[in-house]
Amino acid sequence: MTDMLLILNAGSSSLKFTLFELRTPLDAQDAVCDGMILGFGEGSRFQLKDGRGRVLLTRHLDDVFSHHRALSAALNVLKERFDAAELKAVGHRIVHGGRKFLGPVRLDAKIIGELKRLSPLAPLHQPHNLAAVEAMAQLHPALPQIACFDTAFHATQPDLATRFALPQALHDEGVQGYGFHGLSYEYIAGCLPEVLGPVRAEGRVIIAHLGSGASMCALKGRRSIATTMSFTPLDGLMMATRPGALDPGVLLYLLNEKKLTAKALGDLLYHHCGLLGVSGISADMRDLLASDAPSAQRAIDLFVYRIGRELGGLAAVLGGLDALVFTAGIGENAPQIRARVCAAACWLGIELDAQANQKGGPLISRSEVSAWVIPTAEDLMIARHTLASLGMKG
Numbered sequence: 234m235t236d237m238l239l240i241l242n243a244g245s246s247s248l249k250f251t252l253f254e255l256r257t258p259l260d261a262q263d264a265v266c267d268g269m270i271l272g273f274g275e276g277s278r279f280q281l282k283d284g285r286g287r288v289l290l291t292r293h294l295d296d297v298f299s300h301h302r303a304l305s306a307a308l309n310v311l312k313e314r315f316d317a318a319e320l321k322a323v324g325h326r327i328v329h330g331g332r333k334f335l336g337p338v339r340l341d342a343k344i345i346g347e348l349k350r351l352s353p354l355a356p357l358h359q360p361h362n363l364a365a366v367e368a369m370a371q372l373h374p375a376l377p378q379i380a381c382f383d384t385a386f387h388a389t390q391p392d393l394a395t396r397f398a399l400p401q402a403l404h405d406e407g408v409q410g411y412g413f414h415g416l417s418y419e420y421i422a423g424c425l426p427e428v429l430g431p432v433r434a435e436g437r438v439i440i441a442h443l444g445s446g447a448s449m450c451a452l453k454g455r456r457s458i459a460t461t462m463s464f465t466p467l468d469g470l471m472m473a474t475r476p477g478a479l480d481p482g483v484l485l486y487l488l489n490e491k492k493l494t495a496k497a498l499g500d501l502l503y504h505h506c507g508l509l510g511v512s513g514i515s516a517d518m519r520d521l522l523a524s525d526a527p528s529a530q531r532a533i534d535l536f537v538y539r540i541g542r543e544l545g546g547l548a549a550v551l552g553g554l555d556a557l558v559f560t561a562g563i564g565e566n567a568p569q570i571r572a573r574v575c576a577a578a579c580w581l582g583i584e585l586d587a588q589a590n591q592k593g594g595p596l597i598s599r600s601e602v603s604a605w606v607i608p609t610a611e612d613l614m615i616a617r618h619t620l621a622s623l624g625m626k627g
Contacts, residue, residue, distance in 0.1 A: 234317055234318070234319040235254060235255075235315075235317050235318055235319065236254070236255040236319055236321045237252055237253065237254060237255055237265065237315070237318045237319060237320050237321065238252070238253045238254075238255050238320075238321060238322055238323070238324060238616050238619055238620065239251075239252055239253075239311075239320055239322075239323045239324070240252075240253065240323070240324045240325075240326075240612045240615045240616050240619070241304075241323060241324070241325050241326070241365050241369070242325075242326045242362075242611070242612070243300055243325075243361045243362050243364060243365035244357075244358070244361050245357065245361050246271070246272055246273040246274075247269060247270060247271050247272070247273075248269065248270045248300060248303040248304060248307060248365065249267070249268070249269040250267065250268055250269070250307055251264055251266070251267040251268075251612040251616070252264070252265045252266050252267070252311060252315070252318070253265065253613075253616045255321055255620065255625075257620065257625050259613070259616055259617050259620055260613070261610060261613055262284065263284075263616075264284040264612070264613070265283075265284055265315065265318075266281055266282060266283050266284060266289065266311075266314070266315075267281075267282055267284075267612070268280055268281040268282065268307065268310070270294065270297060270303045270306060270307060273297050273298055273299065273300075273302075273303060274297070274298055276293060276295065277293070277294040277295070277297040277303070278291070278292075278293060278294070279291065279292040279293070279294055279306065279307075279310070280292075281310060281314070289314065290310070292310075294306055299364075299368075300361065300364040300365045300367075300368045301364075301367075301368040301371065301372070303368075304365060304368045304369060304372060305368075305372060308372065320373070320376060321376075321377075321623065322376065322377040322378070322379060322619050322622070322623055323369055323373075323376055323377070323378045323379070323619075324337075324378075324379045324381055324615040324616055324618065324619030325340075325362060325365060325366055325378060325379065325380050325381065325615070326362060326381060326383065326416060326611065326615055327348060327359070327362045327363070327366075327380040327381065327382050327383070328355040328358035328359050328362060328382070328383045328384070328413060328466070329348070329351040329352075329354050329355040329358070329359050329382070329383070329384055329411065329413075330348075330351075330380075330382030330383075330384045330385055331347075331351050331354075331384070331407065331411070332407055333347070334348075334380070334382050334384075334385065335382075335385050335388045336382075336385055336618075337379050337380065337381045337382075337385075337618040337619070337621070337622050338379070338380050338622075339377055339378070339379055339380075339622060340366055340378040340379065340380050344380070345363060345366060345367070348363055348380070349363060354411075354464065354465050355413075355465060355466055356499065356503065357466065357503050358466070366378055366380070377622075377623065379615075379618065379619040379622045381416060381614070381615045381618045381619070382415065382416075383413045383414055383415045383416055384411045384412060384413060384415055385415055386412070386415030386416070386418050386419045386422075386457055387410075387411060387412030387413075387415055387450075387457045387460055388457075389456040389457050389458075390410075390412065390457050390458060390459060390460070391458070394410065394458065394459045394550070395409045395410040395411070395463075396409060396410070397409065397410070397463075397464075408464060409463075409464065410460075410462075410463035410464060410468075411462075411463065411464065412448075412450070412457065412460040412462055412463065413446075413448060413460075413462045413466045414442045414446065414448050414450070414460075414462070414561075415457070416611040416614045416615060417440075417442050417560060417561065417609040417611050417614075418440055418442065418450045418452070418457065418460075419614055420609055420610050420611060420613065420614040421440050421558055421560055421607055421609060422440075422452060422455040422456075423455075423614075424607055425438065425452075425455055425556075425558075428595060428605060428607060429556055429603070429605075433555055433556065433603075434455060435453075435454050435455060436453070436555035436556065437451075437452075437453055437548075437551040437552065437553055437554050437555045437556075438451075438452040438453075438455075438554075438555060438556045438557075438558060439451050439452070439544060439547050439548065439551070439554060439556075439557050439558070440452065440558045440560060441540065441544075441557065441558065441559050441560070441564055441574070442560050442561045442564065442609070443470075443540070443559065443560070443561050443562070443563040443564035443567075443570065444473075444561035444562040444563055444564070445472060445473035445474075445516065445562065446466060446472055446473070446475070447469075447470040447471070447472045447473075447477075447561070447563070448460060448461045448462040448466075448469050448470055449461045449469070449470065449540070449543050449544065449547055450547075451547040451548075451550050451551050453551060458550060458551065459547055459550045461477075461478075461543050461547075467479075467502055467503070469543060470536075470539050470540060470543060471507050471508065471511075471535055471536050471539045472507045472508070473507050473508050473509065473516035473517070473518075474503065474504050474505060474506060474507045474508070474509045474510070474516050475502065475503060475506055475507050476502060476506035476507055476510070477507070477539060478539075479502075484498065487501070508521060508532045508536065511528065511531060511532040511535055512524075512526070512528045512529045512531070512532035513528050514526060514528060514529050514532075515529075518533075518536075518562075518563050518567055518570070519567075521533055522567065522569060533570075536570070537570065537573045537574060537577065538577075540574050540577075541574065541577040541578060544557070544574070544577075544578055544581075545581075548581055553581075554581045554582070554583075554602055555602060555603070556602065556603045556604070556605060557574075557575070557578065557581075557583060557602070557603070557604045557605070558604075558605045558606075558607050559571050559574075559597075559604070559605065559606050559607075560606070560607050560608065560609040561609055564606070565593070565606055565608050565609075566593075568590045568591050568593070571585075571590055571597065571604070571606070572585055572587065572590055575590075575597070575598070575604055581602055582600055582601060582602035583598055583600055583602050583603075583604050584598055584599050584600035585597060585598055585599075585604065586598055586599045593606055594606030594607075595607060
């Protein structure tokens with residue numbers, strides 16, 4: 234039997250997973266396979282790839298209406314394909330850890346209850362992350378489950394960086410900035426010495442995690458100093474369907490004048506804004522880049538503008554910039570977006586190498602202030618944390 238770790242990332246109607254062979258040190262090549270089930274309900278699609286990204290199978294499933302069904306289907310396929318595999322633990326991406334959970338933790342009923350109380354702060358993610366935890370507990374009650382938090386990496390931020398100009402009583406209740414995408418930032422921070430060199434890695438670095446969810450993080454000494462998301466994953470950059478930073482007066486207007494209910498307002502902010510709302514075409518940057526519609530161009534322009542504005546603010550917090558790193562779906566795969574962001578940031582000393590940028594880097598600049606493309610690996614980061622929680626160095 235071969236000992237394995239299963240890493241889960243559950244969404245509202247999706248389940249993504251990666252199976253790692255349990256070994257130390259753990260690296261990307263130890264991924265045995267990864268897969269996903271998309272679209273719960275009739276016509277769910279199951280896809281499984283090997284560790285090199287080659288498709289092993291694609292199936293349509295008609296009876297996946299819950300995370301429990303999705304997880305059961307995934308485990309059955311893994312058992313068919315890897316009959317010699319023995320699961321030793323499961324690692325979960327949990328978006329919000331609040332003030333208490335500042336590192337990986339082994340899950341039990343009490344902790345799950347505490348994490349459920351944070352669901353209003355990340356309604357797109359937290360309930361679904363925890364649904365997978367509960368499903369696994371029903372299917373394999375004795376299997377250790379480890380929670381790894383997107384908020385934990387940002388616990389190093391100074392107090393001022395987390396505060397809103399609200400009454401102290403609200404801050405005492407936990408109304409503050411937390412930051413997200415921390416597992417991605419933690420992985421990139423770990424790559425910096427090898428990519429930038431040990432000295433420059435400790436300098437003033439901004440990471441742009443640009444995907445359907447998007448944020449940026451300022452690092453000094455490879456620790457989070459400031460980030461664009463705050464109390465919830467709605468803040469900061471424009472995203473696929475989320476607006477990013479918004480005058481709170483707009484929310485009052487929508488509630489009072491447009492008579493939106495709180496539920497309708499939440500649905501608007503989480504599902505109908507961002508690239509989709511501005512373009513009226515798609516939430517997918519690939520679709521917008523391929524379109525000649527004026528509204529698609531307007532959405533792209535606003536996306537790039539908001540990145541440039543946040544980049545300037547983070548550079549001010551750092552007192553300058555030594556390196557800019559692009560990662561995640563758009564950051565890794567859209568050279569047009571990288572080129573426009575770097576052009577707007579020329580005042581910071583970035584000079585783009587157009588040819589290197591088209592090839593995808595990793596180094597895409599020809600200046601002292603460097604720009605890079607570094608693929609993120611959140612699943613690997615979770616696997617390492619899970620391994621460490623078992624008492625083994627990942």
